[in-house]
Amino acid sequence: MSGRGTSGADFLLRNVENALPEGELERKLEEGRPLRVKLGLDPTAPDIHLGHTVVLRKLRAFQDAGHVVVLIVGDYTARVGDPSGRSTARPQLDPEEIDRNADTYRQQAFTVLDPDRTEVVHNGEWLDMKAEELFRLARTATVAQLLERDDFAARFAAGSPISVLELLYPLLQGYDSVAVRADVELGGTDQLFNLLLARQVQQAYGVPQQVAITMPLLPGTDGVRRMSKSEGNYVGVTEPPEEIFGKLMSIPDDVMPAYYRLLLDRDVDPALPPVEAKRALARELTAHFGGGEEAARAAEAHFDRLHVEHEAPEEVEDAMLPEGETVHLPALIADLFGLSRSEARRLLSQGGVKLDGEPLSDSDLDVPAERLRDRLLQVGRRRFKRLRGGPS
RNA sequence: GGGGGGAUUCCCGAGCGGUCAAAGGGACCAGACUGUAAAUCUGGUGGCUCAGCCUUCGCAGGUUCGAAUCCUGCUCCCCCCA
Numbered sequence: 416m417s418g419r420g421t422s423g424a425d426f427l428l429r430n431v432e433n434a435l436p437e438g439e440l441e442r443k444l445e446e447g448r449p450l451r452v453k454l455g456l457d458p459t460a461p462d463i464h465l466g467h468t469v470v471l472r473k474l475r476a477f478q479d480a481g482h483v484v485v486l487i488v489g490d491y492t493a494r495v496g497d498p499s500g501r502s503t504a505r506p507q508l509d510p511e512e513i514d515r516n517a518d519t520y521r522q523q524a525f526t527v528l529d530p531d532r533t534e535v536v537h538n539g540e541w542l543d544m545k546a547e548e549l550f551r552l553a554r555t556a557t558v559a560q561l562l563e564r565d566d567f568a569a570r571f572a573a574g575s576p577i578s579v580l581e582l583l584y585p586l587l588q589g590y591d592s593v594a595v596r597a598d599v600e601l602g603g604t605d606q607l608f609n610l611l612l613a614r615q616v617q618q619a620y621g622v623p624q625q626v627a628i629t630m631p632l633l634p635g636t637d638g639v640r641r642m643s644k645s646e647g648n649y650v651g652v653t654e655p656p657e658e659i660f661g662k663l664m665s666i667p668d669d670v671m672p673a674y675y676r677l678l679l680d681r682d683v684d685p686a687l688p689p690v691e692a693k694r695a696l697a698r699e700l701t702a703h704f705g706g707g708e709e710a711a712r713a714a715e716a717h718f719d720r721l722h723v724e725h726e727a728p729e730e731v732e733d734a735m736l737p738e739g740e741t742v743h744l745p746a747l748i749a750d751l752f753g754l755s756r757s758e759a760r761r762l763l764s765q766g767g768v769k770l771d772g773e774p775l776s777d778s779d780l781d782v783p784a785e786r787l788r789d790r791l792l793q794v795g796r797r798r799f800k801r802l803r804g805g806p807s
Numbered sequence: 808g809g810g811g812g813g814a815u816u817c818c819c820g821a822g823c824g825g826u827c828a829a830a831g832g833g834a835c836c837a838g839a840c841u842g843u844a845a846a847u848c849u850g851g852u853g854g855c856u857c858a859g860c861c862u863u864c865g866c867a868g869g870u871u872c873g874a875a876u877c878c879u880g881c882u883c884c885c886c887c888c889a
Contacts, residue, residue, distance in 0.1 A: 637834090638845080647834080665844040690842040697843095722844060743856095757854060758836085765837045765851065795837065796844075 422480035430676060431473070432604045433629040435611065440626045443598055450482040453597035453625070455538070455588060456524070457489040458516035463523040464649035465700070466633040466642030469677045470601050471527035473630055477599070478532040485595045486524060488517045491539035492587060526652050526704060534595075541594040542587055552586050555619040556612060561585065564608040585609045589616030597625045603641075604629045633677050638667035656705030656714035663697035664718060671696065727791055727799050734800040736788060741781045744768075752794050762794060769793040 424441045428434050443450055454474055456467075463471075474484045490513050521535055544552075561582050562571055570577050585608065592600060592613040600610050610627035617624045632641040635648025642649045650662045666674065668689050674696055675683045683692050694715065702711035720726050734751050736742060748759035748768065762768050764777035771790050787802045794800075 661844055667845050688842070693843070755854065761851065762837065767837045
């Protein structure tokens with residue numbers, strides 16, 4: 416098999432950060448059978464974001480080349496609750512919630528994956544093992560080895576807590592690979608250690624070892640940290656089109672190349688001015704995840720209206736004025752937009768509150784209801800309400 | 808089992824008897840500017856009937872005119888030695 420076309424190793428290894436051991440993927444491909452390509456997802460948070468799709472897209476490439484994806488839903492690992500980091504308060508999810516998350520996960524994963532070439536399994540099927548078996552697994556690696564992992568090493572050096580359970584995680588993940596007979600496992604670069612340790616576990620269990628392939632991590636919309644739900648710098652694949660478009664427009668220019676390469680498999684067109692390149696990116700991804708060309712066009716129009724023209728959106732929700740001759744503005748704003756009155760007052764004094772485009776000030780605390788009726792109230796840049804009703 | 812360290816406002820992290828609603832950074836919000844919800848700059852970020860008042864510094868008490876800061880007990884966390 417040559418490295419050309421869309422099924423060879425060269426193609427499959429485009430954009431990958433690591434593919435270890437060297438040359439191993441090529442050897443497996445030469446066997447000429449469909450490879451079992453594993454990805455594990457922990458259904459702790461219910462949403463897949465663009466960062467996940469980097470890996471999913473690569474899996475899709477494998478599928479298109481005739482291979483099979485084994486999606487492991489980490490229902491069991493989620494139930495145990497990964498205490499990583501310092502948050503001890505992390506609640507253990509109940510089974511129902513995990514099932515729900517797993518469902519949405521699967522659904523969302525199929526925005527990229529080909530369902531016909533995907534096996535979905537739950538690791539609860541095999542991880543709910545007897546202590547005896549767990550001990551066997553626990554013998555396959557040493558503490559020193561586990562402490563090699565960068566984040567463990569750093570935390571250990573800093574005297575930060577590391578729970579035994581955390582230490583066990585890589586082994587459980589490795590056991591998944593044994594259970595599904597993985598030929599290849601994909602993950603972000605942060606998974607490299609786990610992917611390689613899985614090989615060791617596989618060896619100990621006498622099954623063929625997998626190839627560890629890692630993809631670069633997609634920077635979040637802040638352009639600094641990796642995209643992650645908990646950092647709030649993510650673009651979810653099921654978000655409304657306007658959100659997807661808007662969030663993508665907010666990424667810093669210098670991470671655009673990474674977005675292009677990892678999400679669209681191509682480079683930024685150097686002939687395009689940055690804004691246009693960013694629009695093209697936003698348009699394309701919005702079309703893919705946000706419901707097609709039409710939705711993308713609408714989202715872009717919405718964006719232009721709001722952020723370029725600084726006008727109110729086409730459709731503004733109505734809000735009822737309270738009873739009474741005069742309206743206490745901080746109270747109204749607080750009620751309408753879920754703020755505290757102090758926050759509302761602050762916005763007012765900062766010129767962040769506008770009535771039909773005219774800024775109000777903090778001398779406008781109590782206003783006659785008729786001055787408000789049927790007017791457009793804008794709070795900050797993006798929040799609007801059309802004021803209706805009130806005393807007649 | 809023994810010893811040591813720690814719990815502060817959304818997060819990290821200063822404060823160590825009054826001048827503390829509490830430094831600084833992050834995050835977030837607003838304003839200016841702009842090709843953008845980028846960058847940059849400025850301001851803001853406990854609540855309220857807002858030139859004042861009220862509630863916050865793990866929990867419960869205590870000392871003091873006055874405590875996030877001192878004392879006692881409790882809870883939780885971390886590290887080290889065995």
